[in-house]
Amino acid sequence: MKRLLxxxxxxxxxxxxxxxxxxxxxxxxxxxxxxxxNTVTFRLxxxxxxxVQVTGDFLPARPIETPRGVWEAPGIxxxxxxxxxxxxxxxxxxxxxxxxxxxxxVDGLKIMDPSNVYMIRDVATVTNVFIIGGxxxxxxxxNDVPHGTVSRMWYNSPTLGMDRRITVYTPAGxxxxxxxxxxxxxxxxxxxxxxxxxxxxxxxxxxxxLIAEGKAEPMIVVMTNxxxxxxxxxxxxxxxxxxxxxxxxxxxxxxxxxFELAFPDVVKFVEKNFRTKKGRAxxxxxxxxxxxxxxxxxxxxxxxxxxxxxxxxxxxxKNEKSTSPVYADFDxxxxxxxxxxxxxxxxACGNTDFVFKSVxxxxxxxxxxxxxxxxxxxxxxxxxxxxxxxxxxxAPKLFK
Amino acid sequence: MKRLLxxxxxxxxxxxxxxxxxxxxxxxxxxxxxxxxNTVTFRLxxxxxxxVQVTGDFLPARPIETPRGVWEAPGIxxxxxxxxxxxxxxxxxxxxxxxxxxxxxVDGLKIMDPSNVYMIRDVATVTNVFIIGGxxxxxxxxNDVPHGTVSRMWYNSPTLGMDRRITVYTPAGxxxxxxxxxxxxxxxxxxxxxxxxxxxxxxxxxxxxLIAEGKAEPMIVVMTNxxxxxxxxxxxxxxxxxxxxxxxxxxxxxxxxxFELAFPDVVKFVEKNFRTKKGRAxxxxxxxxxxxxxxxxxxxxxxxxxxxxxxxxxxxxKNEKSTSPVYADFDxxxxxxxxxxxxxxxxACGNTDFVFKSVxxxxxxxxxxxxxxxxxxxxxxxxxxxxxxxxxxxAPKLFK
Numbered sequence: 001m002k003r004l005l006x007x008x009x010x011x012x013x014x015x016x017x018x019x020x021x022x023x024x025x026x027x028x029x030x031x032x033x034x035x036x037x038n039t040v041t042f043r044l045x046x047x048x049x050x051x052v053q054v055t056g057d058f059l060p061a062r063p064i065e066t067p068r069g070v071w072e073a074p075g076i077x078x079x080x081x082x083x084x085x086x087x088x089x090x091x092x093x094x095x096x097x098x099x100x101x102x103x104x105x106v107d108g109l110k111i112m113d114p115s116n117v118y119m120i121r122d123v124a125t126v127t128n129v130f131i132i133g134g135x136x137x138x139x140x141x142x143n144d145v146p147h148g149t150v151s152r153m154w155y156n157s158p159t160l161g162m163d164r165r166i167t168v169y170t171p172a173g174x175x176x177x178x179x180x181x182x183x184x185x186x187x188x189x190x191x192x193x194x195x196x197x198x199x200x201x202x203x204x205x206x207x208x209x210l211i212a213e214g215k216a217e218p219m220i221v222v223m224t225n226x227x228x229x230x231x232x233x234x235x236x237x238x239x240x241x242x243x244x245x246x247x248x249x250x251x252x253x254x255x256x257x258x259f260e261l262a263f264p265d266v267v268k269f270v271e272k273n274f275r276t277k278k279g280r281a282x283x284x285x286x287x288x289x290x291x292x293x294x295x296x297x298x299x300x301x302x303x304x305x306x307x308x309x310x311x312x313x314x315x316x317x318k319n320e321k322s323t324s325p326v327y328a329d330f331d332x333x334x335x336x337x338x339x340x341x342x343x344x345x346x347x348a349c350g351n352t353d354f355v356f357k358s359v360x361x362x363x364x365x366x367x368x369x370x371x372x373x374x375x376x377x378x379x380x381x382x383x384x385x386x387x388x389x390x391x392x393x394x395a396p397k398l399f400k
Numbered sequence: 401m402k403r404l405l406x407x408x409x410x411x412x413x414x415x416x417x418x419x420x421x422x423x424x425x426x427x428x429x430x431x432x433x434x435x436x437x438n439t440v441t442f443r444l445x446x447x448x449x450x451x452v453q454v455t456g457d458f459l460p461a462r463p464i465e466t467p468r469g470v471w472e473a474p475g476i477x478x479x480x481x482x483x484x485x486x487x488x489x490x491x492x493x494x495x496x497x498x499x500x501x502x503x504x505x506v507d508g509l510k511i512m513d514p515s516n517v518y519m520i521r522d523v524a525t526v527t528n529v530f531i532i533g534g535x536x537x538x539x540x541x542x543n544d545v546p547h548g549t550v551s552r553m554w555y556n557s558p559t560l561g562m563d564r565r566i567t568v569y570t571p572a573g574x575x576x577x578x579x580x581x582x583x584x585x586x587x588x589x590x591x592x593x594x595x596x597x598x599x600x601x602x603x604x605x606x607x608x609x610l611i612a613e614g615k616a617e618p619m620i621v622v623m624t625n626x627x628x629x630x631x632x633x634x635x636x637x638x639x640x641x642x643x644x645x646x647x648x649x650x651x652x653x654x655x656x657x658x659f660e661l662a663f664p665d666v667v668k669f670v671e672k673n674f675r676t677k678k679g680r681a682x683x684x685x686x687x688x689x690x691x692x693x694x695x696x697x698x699x700x701x702x703x704x705x706x707x708x709x710x711x712x713x714x715x716x717x718k719n720e721k722s723t724s725p726v727y728a729d730f731d732x733x734x735x736x737x738x739x740x741x742x743x744x745x746x747x748a749c750g751n752t753d754f755v756f757k758s759v760x761x762x763x764x765x766x767x768x769x770x771x772x773x774x775x776x777x778x779x780x781x782x783x784x785x786x787x788x789x790x791x792x793x794x795a796p797k798l799f800k
Contacts, residue, residue, distance in 0.1 A: 030643075048450070048507040107448040111511040117526055117634070118641045121517050130641060144638040147563070149553035153575070154546075163547070175553070175673045234517070238544040241518045241530060243430075273575045 029086055031115040032102075032130050038094035040130070042102070044113065047085025049106050053078050056102025056127070057385065058095050072352070072381060076105070097137030098385060099202065101127040120199050122384070123191035124244040138209070139392050140202040145212035146172030150204050152194075152236075155269035159262035164225055165232035166266070167194045169204050170274065171211055171218035180275045182399040183220045185266065185306075186391075187287025187294050189314075191244070193233035194225040197391075200384045206391055217399040219284075222270055226287070226294055228258035257324025260297040267305065279307075281343060284398045286310025288387045289355070293317070299342075300333045301326050307343035308398050312390040313353055313382055315362035338371040344397055345373040348390040350380040429486050431515040432502075432530050438494035440530070442502070444513065447485025449506050453478050456502025456527075457785065458495050472752070472781060476505070497537035498785060499602065501527040520599050522784070523591035524644040538609070539792050540602040545612035546572030550604050552594075552636075555669035559662035564625055565632035566666070567594045569604050570674065571611055571618035580677045582799040583620045583670055585663075585706075586791075587687030587694050589714075591644070593633035594625040597791075600784045606791055617799040619684075622670050626687070626694055628658035657724025660697045667705065679707075681743060684798045686710025688787045689755070693717070699742075700733045701726050707743035708798050712790040713753055713782055715762035738771040744797055745773040748790040750780040 031043040042054045059075025079087035101120065103110050112119060116128045131141055148171045154163045171181065186203065188196035197203045203221055210216035231237040234244040267283070270276060285306045287295040292314030299309045300316070319327040338345075345366075349359040366373055376393055378386050431443040442454045459475025479487035501520065503510050512519060516528045531541055548571045554563045571581065586603065588596035597603045603621055610616035631637040634644040667683070670676060685706045687695040692714030699709045700716070719727040738745075745766075749759040766773055776793055778786050 044509075046507075046509050049509070050448070106506070106509060106511075107446075109446050109449070109506060109511070110514060111506075111509070112526075114510060115643070116641075117521050117524055117644055119526070124517055126512075126517055126519070141640065142632075142636060142638055147554045147565075149551050151549050151551040153549035154572075165547075172554075232542075236542060238542055240533075240541065241516075243515070244517055 029115055031113050032128075034130065034132065038096075038132050038134075039091045040095055040132075041088060041090040042079065042104075042113070043115065044079065044087045044104055044106070045085055046087055046106055049081075049085075049087065051078070051105075051107055052081070052087040053105040054089055054102055055105055055110075056100055057383070058091065058098075058100040058102065071354075074102075079104075095132045097132050097134035099129060099131045099137060099140045099388065101129050103127050121195070121244070122200055136389065136392060139206050140388060141209075142205055143209055143212070145208055147208050148172050148204055148211075149174065150198060154232075155266065155273075157262050157265040159265050160228055160258060162231050164230075165194050165236055166225065166269075167198050167223040168270070168274070169198070169207055169221040169223075171207065171220070173218070174220075174275075178275075179218075180277045181218055181220045182277050182282035182284070183222060183267075183270055183274075184284040184286070184308075184395070184398060185222045185224065185263075185295075187224060187226050187285070187291030189287070189289030189291050192291075193227065193230070194223050195233045195236075197221075197223045200387075201391060202388055203391065206388065207395065210392065210395055216395045219395075219399060220270070220274055220276065222266065224266055226259050226291055228256075228262065256322055257297070257319075257326035260294055260301055260326045261324065263298045264302065264305075280304055281307045282399060284308035284310070284344075286312060286346070286391075286394055287314075288312040288390075289314045289382065297326050300330075300337045303333070303337040303340055308346070309342055309344065310346045310348070310390070310394045311359075312348050312387055312394075313350065313359075314355055315347065315359045317358070317362075334371070335369070338369070341372075345371070346376070346394055346397070347373055348376040348378065348386075348393065350378045350382065350386045352379070353381045353386075355382065429515055431513050432528075434530065434532065438496075438532050438534075439491045440495055440532075441488060441490040442479065442504075442513070443515065444479065444487045444504055444506070445485055446487055446506055449481075449485075449487065451478070451505075451507055452481070452487040453505040454489055454502055455505055455510075456500055457783070458491065458498075458500040458502065471754075474502075479504075495532045497532050497534035499529060499531045499537060499540045499788065501529045503527050521595070521644070522600055536789065536792060539606050540788060541609075542605055543609055543612070545608055547608050548572050548604055548611075549574065550598060554632075555666065555673075557662050557665040559665050560628055560658060562631050564630075565594050565636055566625065566669075567598050567623040568670070568674070569598070569607060569621040569623075571607065571620070573618070574620075574675075578675075579618075580675045581618055581620045582677050582682035582684070583622060583667075583674070584684040584686070584708075584795070584798060585622045585624065585666070585695075587624060587626050587685070587691030589687070589689030589691050592691075593627065593630070594623050595633045595636075597621075597623045600787075601791060602788055603791065606788065607795065610792065610795055615796045619795075619799060620670070620674055620676065622666065624666055626659050626691055628656075628662065656722055657697070657719075657726035660694055660701060660726045661724065663698045664702065664705075680704055681707045682799060684708035684710070684744075686712060686746070686791075686794055687714075688712040688790075689714045689782065697726050700730075700737045703733070703737040703740055708746070709742055709744065710746045710748070710790070710794045711759075712748050712787055712794075713750065713759075714755055715747065715759045717758070717762075734771070735769070738769070742772075745771070746776070746794055746797070747773055748776040748778065748786075748793065750778045750782065750786045752779070753781045753786075755782065 028045045029043040033041040055076045057074050061072035079089040113128045151168045283306045285295045292311040296316030299306045318330045428445045429443040433441040455476045461472035479489040513528045551568045683706045685695045692711040696716030699706045718730045
């Protein structure tokens with residue numbers, strides 16, 4: 001009998017490895033390969049392909065004229081075929097520190113890099129990602145620092161009449177410290193959901209790193225789903241594996257005030273279920289694009305709720321078509337909000353963003369009324385690169 | 401000024417939609433399309449392709465002779481090109497309820513379906529997934545039931561000398577019930593990590609659904625990282641975006657006893673940070689393949705820790721090459737374990753699994769010694785389909 005009890009585990013594992021390789025094919029090449037000088041080589045084994053290209057935000061953008069103005073499409077570069085059908089492209093210059101995304105285009109078909117399992121979904125699109133470390137980009141990496149907890153949970157919203165999914169970051173030490181923490185509510189843009197900031201925005205890495213460096217206060221970060229008609233991110237609700245969309249009918253519903261009106265449901269849930277510090281000095285709200293619009297509206301409509309407000313790549317606007325109380329008496333409500341002197345009213349925008357003009361107009365209006373705010377202007381447009389930057393700028397200013 | 405404050409939000413969103421489409425190209429076709437009779441159509445727009453195939457576990461397996469015996473590779477089917485370069489394949493028969501995975505093969509290159517954002521990583525391979533509902537497969541769906549919380553957190557293991565990542569499911573109501581819960585420790589196989597059970601295993605969906613139906617007790621499920629040399633899943637540690645691997649050197653380290661010896665660090669962390677019921681009647685441990693090996697070892701080496709033990713597609717074995725105390729005195733330790741009468745010692749295996757013989761041998765040895773266990777045999781091999789089934793069978797037997 002003893003002979004039968006062979007050391008099976010190693011066998012199991014090697015057999016599994018072999019099965020794995022046979023089953024799906026292991027990556028035959030290394031891609032992307034980040035060289036010591038921060039040039040990067042992309043490789044794809046595609047012996048039958050006629051054309052292989054790489055497209056991504058690490059390449060010089062291609063300005064494209066459109067009816068709405070110039071739009072900067074990500075660049076495209078050609079890979080060259082070498083031996084064994086392995087195609088290759090190396091960047092001509094080192095890449096700056098950043099989190100980059102890319103895809104291959106094989107004979108006109110956009111595909112993901114089979115050698116790279118790291119990918120991020122943005123609305124209905126999945127792309128591969130890689131990080132060039134250094135400078136600010138080191139905040140986007142998982143470093144050897146104490147890590148917070150990221151929880152996907154559900155809260156009940158009586159106002160919206162549904163259970164809704166929410167992502168909550170609690171800082172390292174939360175579980176055992178016994179302390180209370182301030183709360184930062186962080187809102188996504190159109191097409192996003194409660195997964196956007198934690199995945200594309202690198203929220204947990206940025207907060208882990210800023211807190212470890214002593215640059216940000218330990219805080220809870222709450223990432224909501226800002227689509228009032230939706231319970232959860234695609235695939236995470238009982239609607240099943242639906243195609244993520246920004247269908248105009250659904251998008252329209254994001255600006256009828258329901259999400260903003262229901263926001264106290266979120267705050268109530270968080271303050272009941274986590275050890276939070278109370279009061280506006282311990283609550284911040286910020287968002288990108290549509291989330292900026294939501295943050296401006298929520299903080300204006302509930303002027304005692306948030307001491308800190310961040311508007312990233314978006315401002316707010318009157319909405320005279322809506323009958324929601326959220327949009328009523330815009331000027332009067334804004335006056336009330338600023339009469340209470342926000343601890344920080346922060347606006348950030350890229351200077352080539354298509355919302356740059358409307359943000360500039362909003363700033364003028366604030367200036368004309370003597371409403372004080374802090375302004376941060378970056379290069380570039382309406383992209384996650386900027387929203388990560390704004391998060392690294394905004395978070396250190398909170399709760400101090 | 402008022403004129404400047406146009407309703408920008410709708411514009412923002414339509415512009416973003418448009419940018420999104422221009423940027424990455426929206427999915428031009430619906431794929432997979434699950435018809436009302438549970439036949440499924442796969443589509444890919446690839447006008448320049450010469451050959452498009454689909455491969456996945458929904459197709460009849462292709463038996464392949466290997467030195468280790470017959471291995472069942474997933475089937476392959478050809479798509480046919482229709483108009484506008486859209487290739488299509490529809491299954492000849494309705495598919496049985498199940499969670500299926502698949503990929504396309506375009507001119508020999510395996511790619512993911514660009515119309516389907518739902519994908520799962522298994523070791524170094526990412527595949528698309530879809531679910532045919534009905535029967536047991538309804539347990540794998542997100543249904544309209546109360547949902548638990550899934551937290552990714554870090555615990556300190558003094559024994560292994562590192563902070564390590566862990567995935568914890570707490571049942572719906574945990575946050576507010578004030579109650580204490582039993583704990584089920586659920587271990588992955590070789591090449592897996594703390595993401596395997598929650599993603600491939602559908603743990604949170606299965607537990608949400610079983611608990612909602614009253615079939616399983618509300619319980620905490622703890623999914624560890626069983627690779628003692630590793631802090632966290634690939635991409636989640638300070639090692640960065642490494643290629644997931646089952647390198648023989650690393651795999652070898654999984655059977656030298658370190659993970660098993662250090663397991664009390666996990667239990668201590670969980671019982672300190674969650675409201676748990678104590679004692680072996682409130683602790684279960686189970687695992688698949690290597691995790692089965694680990695579960696058998698841990699429960700044998702710490703015979704008072706777990707009342708419930710589940711061995712999925714794997715048993716255990718002597719390891720006479722190792723000097724770890726975990727493997728010493730195998731027979732005597734097993735005798736001690738069974739002298740304490742486990743509340744459940746459960747073994748499950750597929751009848752075409754390559755470990756079927758070694759599991760059968762292990763069962764014989766238990767029988768010869770009069771050690772009682774429960775046995776569940778399924779069709780099929782060493783695959784996630786079976787491990788999900790075993791979880792749905794095992795979880796309802798716990799803590800009753």
